[in-house]
Amino acid sequence: MGRLSIIGVGLIGGSLAKALKKADFVGEVIGFGRSEANLRLALDQGVVDRWTLDLNEAVAGADVIMLATPVAAADQLLPRISASLRDNTIVTDAGSVKGSVIDAAVSAFGGRISHFVPGHPIAGGENSGVGASCVDLFHRQKVILTPLPSTGTWALECVREMWETTGASVSEMDPDSHDRLLALTSHLPHALAFCLVNMLADQSNADECYELAASGFYDITRIASSDPVMWRDIFLGNQDAVLSRLAEYRESIGNLIRLIESGDADGLLAEFRKSNISRSLIQSRRST
Structure with a gap:
């Protein structure tokens, strides 16, 4: 070139x-x-x-x-x-x-x-x-x-x-499939990170929350430091797919809330085991 x-x-x-x-x-x-x-x-x-x-x-x-x-x-x-x-x-x-x-x-x-x-x-x-x-x-x-x-x-x-x-x-990959897939694997995780950081920042005792934040909080929210302009444009440019994935996530959160409210220990354990196994499979595929 x-x-x-x-x-x-x-x-x-x-x-x-x-x-x-x-x-x-x-x-x-x-x-x-x-x-x-x-x-x-x-x-x-x-x-x-x-x-x-x-x-x-x-x-x-x-x-x-x-x-x-x-x-x-x-x-x-x-x-x-x-x-x-x-x-x-x-x-x-x-x-x-x-x-x-x-x-x-x-x-x-x-x-x-x-x-x-x-x-x-x-x-x-x-x-x-x-x-x-x-x-x-x-x-x-x-x-x-x-x-x-x-x-x-x-x-x-x-x-x-x-x-x-x-x-x-x-x-x-065809463009539509790309945008739907990336809305799940990239855009949704950024949305969750942004929301979680803002949720903590809006607490009346935010300083205390920062001091007590565990490593998991920092692992999950690292990407909230990404360029705000870039991510504003991504969310608006892929609006339909992002909204669809957020709706799916809302259903998943709703299911978790129902399991906790009902004290369903077996249901919670099944969800967490499923997540544990799936995460291990994802990591093993990424390592190969």
């Missing part, structure tokens, strides 16, 4: 640049974003070769453009990217929601939608910004590509090779 333009040089965009540079997969990395301080840091750390606050300049002459911004930004950025798109330029993204980003891409690119490869690396953390980026963030992690019927084979294979170069395992 000759030139990679990264729109949003944060945790994901910065980590991608580091991995591709280490592998000598890319000749030049151009960074674009809103924060000059963040872009200067990216240059100082060698994440990008140069940076700009001008989007047209950022994408000019790019072989691949990576959109690594909060998902809601796609509506504003993709039409501007399309206006500067070369005939052989590939555009891809790293958003946690695919449906809304694909809608924005179809609207922006029109007959050139074959250039667009929707994607989502299942990797990250609670910290954000290029300072949190890591060269091996994607190593042995999953990346899901959600190509459209109109996505060009040439574009898809280029993006697949790019991610595989980072050490990621790449698979494909």
Whole structure:
């Protein structure tokens, strides 16, 4: 790959640049974003070769453009990217929601939608910004590509090779299935973490609660430190699937409440054993 333009040089965009540079997969990395301080840091750390606050300049002459911004930004950025798109330029993204980003891409690119490869690396953390980026963030992690019927084979294979170069395992999935699945495995856990932290913070004795919080509280709520803007956009961009999963969780909580209220020891034990066994199976699959 000759030139990679990264729109949003944060945790994901910065980590991608580091991995591709280490592998000598890319000749030049151009960074674009809103924060000059963040872009200067990216240059100082060698994440990008140069940076700009001008989007047209950022994408000019790019072989691949990576959109690594909060998902809601796609509506504003993709039409501007399309206006500067070369005939052989590939555009891809790293958003946690695919449906809304694909809608924005179809609207922006029109007959050139074959250039667009929707994607989502299942990797990250609670910290954000290029300072949190890591060269091996994607190593042995999953990346899901959600190509459209109109996505060009040439574009898809280029993006697949790019991610595989980072050490990621790449698979494909249809966009709707992706959004429903991620609403359960990623978006719902973040919602629960946000609610639990806010519940504690709203207590009249919050300081005492903080002092007595056990390790389990910190394990469960670590992801509540994630970027609020990013997660606002994810919840609104995947609204239907998130609401559906929250409704399922409400039913599960309702069942737990009924078991506790009725003093059903056997029922509680069965629920906890089921969870214990399922968690062990999940962990064993993740370790292989």
